[in-house]
Amino acid sequence: MNREGHVLLGDIVSSKKIKNRAKFQKKLMKACDAINQAHNDNIIAEMKIIKGSDEIGCLLGNLAPLYDIIDGISNDLYPVKIRFVLVNGKIDTGFETKDISQMDGPAFHQASKLIMDLKKEKLIFNMSTSNKILDILITNNINLIYLLKKRWSSAKLEIIHSYERWGDQRKVASKLGISQQTVSYHLMSSNWKEIKKMEAELNQSLKELRMGST
Numbered sequence: 713m714n715r716e717g718h719v720l721l722g723d724i725v726s727s728k729k730i731k732n733r734a735k736f737q738k739k740l741m742k743a744c745d746a747i748n749q750a751h752n753d754n755i756i757a758e759m760k761i762i763k764g765s766d767e768i769g770c771l772l773g774n775l776a777p778l779y780d781i782i783d784g785i786s787n788d789l790y791p792v793k794i795r796f797v798l799v800n801g802k803i804d805t806g807f808e809t810k811d812i813s814q815m816d817g818p819a820f821h822q823a824s825k826l827i828m829d830l831k832k833e834k835l836i837f838n839m840s841t842s843n844k845i846l847d848i849l850i851t852n853n854i855n856l857i858y859l860l861k862k863r864w865s866s867a868k869l870e871i872i873h874s875y876e877r878w879g880d881q882r883k884v885a886s887k888l889g890i891s892q893q894t895v896s897y898h899l900m901s902s903n904w905k906e907i908k909k910m911e912a913e914l915n916q917s918l919k920e921l922r923m924g925s926t
Contacts, residue, residue: 715807717756718772718800718841719819722785723827725793727766736792737765743788744768750784751777757812768794769812771803776919779854779911782837786858790869793836797826800841846921853914857907864902871898 730736744759747770757771759781768785772778775798782796801819809815826838837854839847864872874884875895885892899905 715803716801717803717807717819718775718778718798719803719812719815719823720759720770720772720778720781720796720798721762721820721823721827722768722782722794722796723830724766724789725795727764730765730792733765737761739789740765740768743785746788747777747781747784751781757810757815760812762813771812771815772798775850775921778850778918779914782854783911786836787873791866795827795830795836797823797830797837798839798841799823799826850914850918853910857910857914860903860907868898868902871895872902872904875899875904 724730724740740761744761748755748758754773754777755770756773759768759770761767762769770781778798786794799819799822801822802817803815803819804817806814806816822840826840830836830838835855836858837851839851841847871884871888871890871894874888875881878884878887881892881895881899884895888895
């Protein structure tokens with residue numbers, strides 16, 4: 713019996729260049745576990761490694777956690793990059809197992825094609841549902857956010873993540889051994905406040921979408 717779902721696949725960029733693959737695989741598994749715990753209510757088949765240390769995937773019940781998953785795993789794997797595709801389509805094998813590695817069907821074939829297309833581009837996300845306008849809007853939104861984030865240096869990222877954790881510039885400065893002015897400069901020059909607003913509005917929009925609407 714054919715079933716439908718949102719297949720989300722992640723493909724590690726330049727995975728062959730990773731030197732310590734065993735260590736990276738543990739890091740990847742930890743990132744997947746964090747996603748499964750955080751978004752259990754919206755995941756039909758848990759996020760897991762499905763192809764060595766090169767590919768991960770899960771089956772979503774709706775689009776609500778899409779950006780949180782992409783952003784969370786991207787942050788956890790930094791500086792290693794990962795590209796994602798989402799396809800809403802038919803699953804004709806293994807749906808009842810609730811195991812993404814046992815599933816197959818047109819949705820997976822389309823997802824694999826999208827990953828191959830992404831490899832030819834410098835973008836990190838693409839999606840395909842029955843709503844082409846929605847696909848374009850969400851895809852471009854996510855890619856634009858990541859093109860902005862791509863400019864952030866590792867030092868800037870450390871300051872931003874520390875500020876997101878503690879919420880106090882003086883505390884971040886003390887913890888990192890830098891001045892409060894340096895913290896303020898990096899937050900402003902990164903357009904952190906504006907990007908956080910874009911991310912919040914994207915997440916809110918995704919929460920208002922459900923499988924039936926795509």
